[in-house]
Amino acid sequence: MRSRHTPRNLLAGAITSITLVAAVQGAASPAAGAPAHPSPAAAVNASSPAATYASSPARTASEVGRIEDRTARALAVSLTDARWRSTVRTAALTGDEVDLHALAGRTGTRLASSVAAADRDIAAAKGLGTDTGSLLRLRLGSDSMRADLKAGAEPLVAAASPDEDAGTVTAYDSHGTPRTLDARRTPDQPVYVLDVDESKALAAGMSVLRREFTARGLSAPRTTAAAGFWTTRITAVELSDDEEPWIKGDAEIYSLVTGFGLDGKVRVDPVDMPYLDNDGTVYHPNQILVNWSTYKYNLADVVMMEEDGSTNYRDLAKAIATVLLTIADQGAYIPLVNAVLDAVPDDWWTDDPDYVDSWYTLARNDNGRRNGARGNGWMTLEPYYVQGF
Known part of the structure; x- marks a missing residue:
């Protein structure tokens, strides 16, 4: 069944604690000791493009x-x-x-x-x-x-x-x-x-997100090294159980993986997770989540979302790009979950279940269980080397 949203004001404590944990894990960042919402998105005003998109989900x-x-x-x-x-x-x-x-x-x-x-x-x-x-x-x-x-x-x-x-x-x-x-x-x-x-809509939506992110410089084309490359793959994943309306069907889940690309610009890679239908079920997809050959640092963030029937993918891509393009590489990894969450228009936090959970500062050498910041899910991760040809 579907996983519910959590309003932003309920996330502040979890976000703050996870940011502190990230600092302990070695994510050297100017935002490590910052407030719960350190991203530039907090300064977006009513006349900004992101504010314009904020009314579109409703x-x-x-x-x-x-x-x-x-x-x-x-x-x-x-x-x-x-x-x-x-x-x-x-x-x-x-x-x-x-x-x-x-x-x-x-x-x-x-x-x-x-x-x-x-x-x-x-x-x-x-x-x-x-x-x-x-x-x-x-x-x-x-x-x-x-x-x-x-x-x-x-x-x-x-x-x-x-x-x-x-x-x-x-x-x-x-x-x-x-x-x-x-x-x-x-x-x-x-x-x-x-x-x-929603399965068909999500597949089409993933294409829209990739196209829009690429057009805005947030997803440079992948280049596969001849000798192979390191990835992080999901060996197990589960979302929390939730009582759901009888009228709703299975969930359609996707994730936005964010970090800094080899060019120093923020990068966003949409990852479709079509197998994640039901809460309370452990799935073993062995799915590649992060391709580290496309990232400058050995750290990345993940925001898990849900296609709920009302998502406008083009507007979502524009809103996220508007915020993330204001973030510059400062020579150390900056967690980007907060920026993505702040870019998601306000209406999606009040009456839509689009936000599922988030994972801060996943490292290339992570090996084991990582709980989501919201506490709505967990993933078991492992480094996985993809052999070149």
């Missing part, structure tokens, strides 16, 4: 939510057709999730064009390309609903809210009438849930 979340809600109501009304209702029921019972665009294409009605338009609008709201394709998916809200749905119970249709703290969910019946459901209690009546295909 707009994105509400825009994506409106599109999903509008489509959910249209789908609910379309279920008055008995044959179509049977088609949707069969699809929901035979698969965990269904491509709504492909499913609606069987109707030959206006619903198909509405779903296609909704896919395009969601891609635009998330800063993704026009070639992203279908994004909306349909699934049954809970496995406990299967028996009633199979027995012919009338289903409701709801959009998965981007706000995990919401206490209620709006669902629609076949007359288009809204019904209010408890977000924390699985309803007895079957509910079809409309949601963004």
